[in-house]
Amino acid sequence: MTIQENISLLPYNTFGIDAKAKIFAEYSSVDELRELLTKYRGEKMLHIGQGSNLLFTGDFDGVILHSAMARARFLDDETVEAQNGLRLDDLIAQLTDMCYCGMEKLSLIPGEVGASAVQNVGAYGVEAKDVIMRVYTLDVETLKERVFTNAECRFGYRDSAFKHELKGRYIVTSVVYHVSKGDATKTRQEIIETRMAKLPTVGEVGSAGSFFMNPFVPEEKAAELLKRYPEMPHFETPQGVKIPAAWLIEQCGWKGKKLGGAQVWHKQPLVIVNANNATPDDIIALAAQVSASVKDKFGIDIHPEVNYI
Ligand SMILES: Cc1cc2nc3c(=O)[nH]c(=O)nc-3n(C[C@H](O)[C@H](O)[C@H](O)COP(=O)(O)OP(=O)(O)OC[C@H]3O[C@@H](n4cnc5c(N)ncnc54)[C@H](O)[C@@H]3O)c2cc1C
Known part of the structure; x- marks a missing residue:
């Protein structure tokens, strides 16, 4: 275990915000995590992964926890258990190399295995919930392990119970995914190329990926908008009609626009980037x-996907 005091969080968030943390503690086993939770009981705590969906709004006057556990193992031919600190894309690369498929559409999504279950990451029609079988957690209060089935995680669009009623109570320690035998090399490569052409590269341009979630509106609202904007992309779903937030933002003229050091990404307006030392x-x-402006023009509320800390 390593414990550092008063350290810069710059290497630990992809937005490139130079906030400080009072304590940064990294553990290498679930027992070490228990020790840390006992030692810092009562302190403000935040467990992070790669910090690719966080916006530090200032210094963090508490304990940042991070996992150095990054192994994966097969439980049987169709199930793989990965530890929380393993980068999701490293897992997918390993699986693809071993001729396993099922997760390749999630290729190159930044972040670690632990957060993949919290955020229910998704891309190109596949979400983590489609492949997650079980989620192993540690209860921050009782220090006991608890296993959640897929249904108990109550996954939704970029959402899970870990972002609501279970928030802060459970730390995801490992995730069990379902995989199948098959060659996903070509799909993985295509996804990587598409993403690299469209999204900012982590480490080169600061961002947290999509800043906003796509809104869902009632059918009547969508019909009203379609009269005014017949070209509006829209997708019928059980939760309502999904309208791409990127389209709404682009229609409001934001693509490439800057405010201070922050900018709406010129290739994908759903992304806000740290163009020049943004605060x-x-x-x-x-x-x-x-x-x-989206509310003004379309009467639709769009909400941040990014976690403000
Ligand atoms: C360039 C770019 C592209 C992106 N593209 C996509 C995309 O296509 N699809 C998509 O869904 N997302 C995308 N994202 C967002 C991001 O990759 C995901 O939200 C990812 O799951 C965040 O993982 P992380 O490890 O960085 O988590 P963090 O950002 O560190 O944390 C996210 C949340 O999870 C919590 N958390 C982290 N680890 C644990 C744990 N072990 N136990 C409990 N809680 C935990 C944190 O407290 C926080 O609330 C993108 C981000 C970037 C920068």
Whole structure:
């Protein structure tokens, strides 16, 4: 286990925000995690992965926890258990090399295995919930392990119970995914190329990926908008009609626009980037202006996918 005090979080968030944490503690086993939770009981705590969906709005006056556990093992021919600190894309690369498929559409999504279950990451029509069988967690209060079935995680669009009623109570320690035998090399390669052409590269341009979630509107609202904007992309779903937030933002003229050091990404307006030493306030102000103009023009609320810390 390593414990550092008063450290910069710059290497630990993909937005490139230079906030500080009072304590940064990294553990290498579930027992070490128990020790840390006991030692810092009562302190403000946040467990992070790669920090690819976080916006530190200032210094963190508490304990940041991070896992150094990053192994994966097969439980049987169709199930693989991965530890929380393994990068999701490293897992998919390993599986693809071993001729296993099922997760390749999630290729190149930044972040670690633990957060994949919290966020229910998704891309190209596949979500983590489609392949997650079980989620192993540690209860922060009782320090006991608890296993969640897929249904108990109550997954939704970029959503799970770990973001709501279970928030802060359970730390995901490992995730069991369902995989099948098959060659996913070509699909993985195509996904990587598509993503690299469209999205900012982590480590080169600061961002947290899609800043906003796609909104769902009632059918009547969609019909009303389609009269005004017949070209509006829209998708019927059980939760309502999904309208791509990127389209709404682009229609409001935001593509490539800057505010301070923050910018709406010129290739994908759903993404806000740290173009030039953006402060958290630059990013927050730009995001607020973007969502206000979407509300104004379309009467639709768009909400951040990014976690403000
Ligand atoms: C360039 C770019 C592209 C992206 N593209 C996509 C995409 O296509 N699809 C998509 O869904 N997302 C995308 N994202 C968002 C991001 O990759 C995901 O949200 C990812 O799951 C975040 O993982 P992380 O390890 O960085 O988690 P963090 O950002 O560190 O944490 C996210 C949340 O999970 C919690 N958390 C982290 N680890 C644990 C744990 N072990 N136990 C309990 N809680 C935990 C944190 O407290 C926080 O609330 C993108 C991000 C970037 C920067």
